Amino acid sequence: MSDHLLPLINEALAALPYPQAPEGLYEPIAYGLEGGGKRLRPTLLLLAYKVFGQNPTEALPAALALEIYHNHTLLHDDLMDQAPMRRGRPTVYRKWDANTAILSGDTMLIMAVEQMSRLECRASHEVMALFVRTMKEVCEGQQYDMNFERMADVSMVEYLEMIRLKTAVLPACAAKAGALIGGADEAAAQSLYDFAIHLGLAFQIQDDYLDVYGDPKVFGKSIGGDIVCGKKTYLLISALNKAEDQDKARLKALIGDKTIAQDEKIKAVTALYDSLHIAEEAKAAIDRHFALAAQCLDQVKADPERLQPLRDYAESLLGRNV
Amino acid sequence: MSDHLLPLINEALAALPYPQAPEGLYEPIAYGLEGGGKRLRPTLLLLAYKVFGQNPTEALPAALALEIYHNHTLLHDDLMDQAPMRRGRPTVYRKWDANTAILSGDTMLIMAVEQMSRLECRASHEVMALFVRTMKEVCEGQQYDMNFERMADVSMVEYLEMIRLKTAVLPACAAKAGALIGGADEAAAQSLYDFAIHLGLAFQIQDDYLDVYGDPKVFGKSIGGDIVCGKKTYLLISALNKAEDQDKARLKALIGDKTIAQDEKIKAVTALYDSLHIAEEAKAAIDRHFALAAQCLDQVKADPERLQPLRDYAESLLGRNV
Secondary structure, three states, rough: OOOOOOOOHHHHOOOOOOOOOOOOHHHHHHHHHHOOOOOHHHHHHHHHHHOOOOOOHHHHHHHHHHHHHHHHHHHHHHHOOOOEEOOHHHHHHHOOHHHHHHHHHHHHHHHHHHHHHHHOOHHHHHHHHHHHHHHHHHHHHHHHHHHHOOOOOHHHHHHHHHHHHHHHHHHHHHHHHHHHHHOOOHHHHHHHHHHHHHHHHHHHHHHHHHHHHHOOOHOOOOOOOHHOOOOOOHHEEEEEEEHHHHHHHHHHHHHHHOOOOOHHHHHHHHHHHHHHHHOOOOOOOOHHHHHHHHHHHHHHOOOOOHHHHHHHHHHHHOOOOO | OOOOOHHHHHHHOOOOOOOOOOOOOHHHHHHHOOOOOOOHHHHHHHHHHHEEEEHHHHHHHHHHHHHHHHHHHHHHHHHHHOEEEEEEEOOOOHHHHHHHHHHHHHHHHHHHHHHHOOOOOOOHHHHHHHHHHHHHHHHHHHOOOOOOOHOOOOOOHHHHHHHHHHHHHHHHHHHHHHHHHHHHHHHHHHHHHHHHHHHHHHHHHHHHHHHOOOOOHOOOOOOOHHOOOOOOOOOHHHHHOOOOHHHHHHHHHHHHOOOHHHHHHHHHHHHHHHHOOHHHHHHHHHHHHHHHHHHHHOOOOOHHHHHHHHHHHHHHOOOOOO
């Protein structure tokens, strides 16, 4: 299990040194990092490390780098999306201002690189190159996501490529980096990368699914948010692909309608999804990517017992063993 | 001389690979990097390299890293300062929008790290650590500069520390990195760092001076811009330190006056500066830092002939041999 890793990660994050001055630069960074969250990326990194390596503290700088980088993306994304809340608290640009969010976010990105540059192992150079390539891909994913807002039609291929970049490559970088630091060979490290890509895709499609079909108490966000703002999700794109002429026109009209009451819009779109069996389609896609993730793990030449915590973690992330 | 380095730098920048997709992410980066500029930091880096090393292309990734990082700071600073123009062209956030400036700027920072991580020499690790520390300092300098806008009084010590961080540490990082990559020992590399700190301070104080006393045709910006927006500059802080009660009150009132015509404000503040001999004080400070920079070069144990291009470059930067 991964329960013992969370305190290790949170303690290391809390022990990061913050200069006292200048006022206004480092408080928002500490605020962002203390906000909790699942610590998914550093956990994956350390679990992948432990398949091959004996001393997880050796991989800790890389784990911190990924968590700090992830929180940097949240900080800047929240500003770009004008999102007021994150994990039940005001976002940095709301609590402070836009300039603070820009500059503190930049500093976080630098701190992430700083942590990664502290890595001292044979794979340091390869891991840094992987990290840099991954960060560029995450920016590309965010750009695609912003471009989609202005596009009338987004294909499923385009959508999956966007979430691969925006969501999946960072956990994949975590899994591969952990493996490499632990001493895995290239083939095993690449299998762990692919495992986390499929896990990331399954997780994002599940997030889209839960936005419509989730239990609001468990999901932590209000239901139907994506429908209200007309976001291109796995469900919407599936529905537009599947619907015949009349339903398709109705769905497009509903999504673009800014005058309709929010709950009415959610109800009408959900009814259309239901009639098209979109929930089943999304669940099938989640199952498919989860199965592909498991297959990737099967290809790793390592003691199955040492791989088991990664299997357990993947299951727990998708709510399959709770 | 450094003339032959500029084509080398510009060609390497122009040869950077830009992915075609996603639309909107890489064009602003190419736009920022093709905008010209003095290429001061990569030039300093390569000149410092050539004091010790034989093969400047070995240092090119670090030179590109610093130039890309510098342009990243311009891109984000222009957004934070809401500056409409840069080098005679609209700034990125004006030509595109704020979100484009944020995300393309983030990508530039990652590209800078990417270049630095390509460095392959004995000093690679030390240079990366220096680069990371420097980038954090530049963010701190920008934060101090923004904080100063809201502060009634800024001391000369605070001001000099701000410009050291915001302006001087990046050329200093360039000079030291070039020396280290070339094979310099720590003492020589540190002397080159200190040289560029003083050069950077002299250059920034000269920039403040030229804003009031420069020839608009040569300076490239309209005269008095700092006075109009009440910016805390070397001249203003000197004047507030030197003025007696009545003049001090008048200067503060003038700077804070938003109703007065711009040219009248510039004329009145300049007249006060003149009566307090602030131009002479600024020129003395520039001379002082220039002399300190030269002394730092004197301490470098290297063939004086190989140091001469750095001396020439420092002089040309401050307009002393043209």
